[in-house]
Amino acid sequence: MTELSFEQSLTRLEEIVRVLERNDLDLDEALRLFEEGIGHLRTAGAALKTVDARVQQLVEAADGSFSVVDLGA
């Protein structure tokens, strides 16, 4: 499975919660979904922990390549 973005992870988590809240799954399926949900919850929680405030400026070199440099704002 490819790594999901924060947004996809959260969307999937919402879906899982909704399905689980319907409370009509067999136990195996419910447990499987619950485990998957916990995984997404961890992913989302980890993503929220990265604090990395940066303001940068896009710089295009003469050869057309790009770089971003800190503005130090």
Added chain:
Amino acid sequence: MASGRTSGYGPSVPADASPGSAPESAIAVHTLTAAAKDVIEGAFPPLWVRGEVSNFKAHRNGHWYFSLKDREAQVNCVIWSSAAKRIPAPPDDGMEVLALGQMTVWPVRGDLQFSVRALEAAGDGLWRKALEQTRLRLEKDGLLDPARKRPLPAFPRRVAVITSPDGAAMHDIITVSRNRSADVELVIIPAKVQGEGAPESLVAAIEQLRRWGDADVLIIGRGGGSREDLWAFNDERVARALAACPIPTISAVGHEVDVSICDLVADVRAATPSAAAELAVPSRREVVARVDALGKRLAAAARRREDRAIASLSQVQKRLALAAQRVVERRRGKVETIAGQLHALSPLSTLSRGFAVARTPGGATLSSRNQFVPGAPFDLWLRDGIVEATAGTNRPLPDGMTSAPAPMDDTTNPTRA
């Protein structure tokens, strides 16, 4: 009007043997018109003239030609391409305008000509017209179709910002973004947002973003200003570049009344640069709250599912116990039936119907009078107990009541539960 002026060709004309004073010194036509041009230009300072536009023609080379007229007179006008570029839109015939220009002579034709460098129409007519024309062209190409509007990403990693690096807009966007979420990166792509070359600079910045392609959403804008200051955001080239931007766009052109063309083309319009930052950057606090809420719901749903599993398990247990009990009861019923049948066969049941059995104290059944010895003790077994008795004399049954031959099954054990 030119009388009294002494500059230019004035002094040389009346001089002796001066050019054109005699057939021999006749001057060329172009000398005449050039002289007239100099005189006229020297005589008139730049003036604002009020009139109605007629016979407007935009030449392919970018120059505009028309007449300004009122009820009694008219004058030929020209707007050179360099000046025309600064006018938002060409005027329409019949439009009342104010033109700032210089009276001159067009030497080639020898005509008087008013060379206009600024043009204003009543009620901002030219600005409106320019906006409307641009809007119609973009609309015709489908660029204003609401179906084109893309949703903004809910959680952008990187927000590109095209604005002036020294404007208030950039400061506002940085401040608001940081307050909302510390982990969203801002990448500034500096551009000139007003004055000469601003549209080109904005287009170049958008192009740069398109080639770079590593941002999730674009904010393009500037703080408030005069209509002229904001005009670059009404430029068709900027609008088209913005429409072609591969990522969702937010336009934030600080203005009061009019909606800019960029606002119409962008996926989302924000009233100010700060508002744009709020739209682009999700509030970290809200996201954390949302994730927390989801975690709680997940746990609650799991708990409910667990409760349900436990409940159904205990229900199964109950049903199992019930089924087991039924089996036992059925068996007990069967046993009781058999016991009942057995009981019916027992001599004791005969006792319950009111009969008595005589037995020796040793327990042998006395079923014939011959077994009784007068004066001997015997026990009389009844439904509810035993009575000790003593045998008297005996006699046979009256006639007609003879029983069947003496029963011999005295081995039946009447003792049972």
